[in-house]
Amino acid sequence: MSVLKSTGLLSLQLLSLLLVTVTLLFFLVRLTGDPAVVLSGESGDLDALALLRTKYGLDQPLYVQYFTFLANAAQLDFGVSWVEGRDALAIVWQRIPSTLFLAATGMAMNLAISIPLGTFLGTQLAPRMRKALDIFIFVMQGVPGYVVALFLIQLLVVKYHFFPSVGNESGLSWVLPSLTVASFLAPKLARVIAVNVAEAMQEDYVVMARAQGARYSTQVIRHAFPNAILGATALIGTQVAGLVNGIIITETIFSWPGVGRLLLDSVLLLDFPVVQAVVVLTTIMVFMVNWGTDRLMEVIDPRLKREARA
Known part of the structure; x- marks a missing residue:
């Protein structure tokens, strides 16, 4: 019975979200102009x-x-694309894998940067280095992703020719877009992990391990870090959901053939069927990612499930 109730509530939430989304979407896209004028040309x-x-x-x-x-x-x-003459949903499905791949590689690079960086900051080692990293993270939090992308292109593509600047045909072409994605995710996640690690290092179980002679690395990695990453799981889920929704600027700058770039092109061409298909499909995906994050949190920390039932 509880499973059916939970499923029914989930369906009701999704349907309500979709109804509001598609209603706003329908009227907003029609404020952008007359697609007949665009399609007919000058x-x-x-x-x-x-x-x-x-x-x-x-x-x-x-x-x-x-x-x-x-x-x-x-x-x-959603009908047929007014520009390409093909099924709008099929066009979106073709672009979804590219966006998911960029989201996955960007998130992997985000975790590879933020976890060791946040753990290091939370342990309060090497005060001078910690202060320098604090300043760097603070600055990076305020730098837009497109600025990082343009800087990387200027330095590593134009000047040194290390990487290709467009497309996703080779492994090297994945590096700069993924690094750009990580650049606007890692600073916030690193700060959250740092705070959680610092708090965990003061907990009784870590103090007890310290009193029993555990090495400092053991205190951090085995005792403090697992609890610190638990507190950051919700933020990671939110970041994943945001990436699934389309990394429009990154995909546009690097000519990445994903959903974000497709959405921007379709809006400019007033291709309503494709715009509507992109928004509805990504709304469903974002909803499911958020729902999955909540369930994962309950599995990791059963106390959340008991609180929800209460």
Whole structure:
């Protein structure tokens, strides 16, 4: 019974989220302009515009378009791309793997940087080095991702020719986009881990291990770090959800063929079916990532599950 209740609540939450999202999406995209003008080009006359509006149902009253859109969206039918002439959802599905791959490599690099950095900061070793790292992290938190991307391109592509600057066809082309993604994730995660490690080092179980003669590295790695990473799990889940939603700027700068770049191109071309398919699909994915993070937290720390039931 509890499983059915939980499933029903989850479905209700997802449906409510999708209804609000698609409603806002429908009306907002139609404020961006008339797609018939874009599709017809500069040479389009009034007859051509009228034909395009009739072809895509843009001549119907807005409320008719809205309810038609809702009925089709409920079946995950977003129509055909007005630019490419192919199924909009199929186009999005083609781009999803590239975005997920970039999200995975960026998150892996984020963890590879933030975990040792945050652990080091939390142990309060080498005060001068710690202060320098604190300043560096503080500065990086305020630097936009596109600034880091442009700097990396200027230094490692234009000047030294170490990496290709566009596409995702080789392993080397993955490095700069992944590093860019990590650059705006790692500072915050490193700070959270540092605070958690510092707090864990003062806990009774670490003090007891210290009193029993455990080495400092053992105190940190075996006792303090597992509890510190537990507190950072929610932030990691939030960061993953944000990446799944599309890394628009990074994908655009590096010509990465992902969902973020597809969304930007479709908005500029007023390709409503593709825009709607991207937003609805990524909304579902973000919701499921957040739900999965909550379940993972309950598995790692059963106290959260007991509190939720209470």
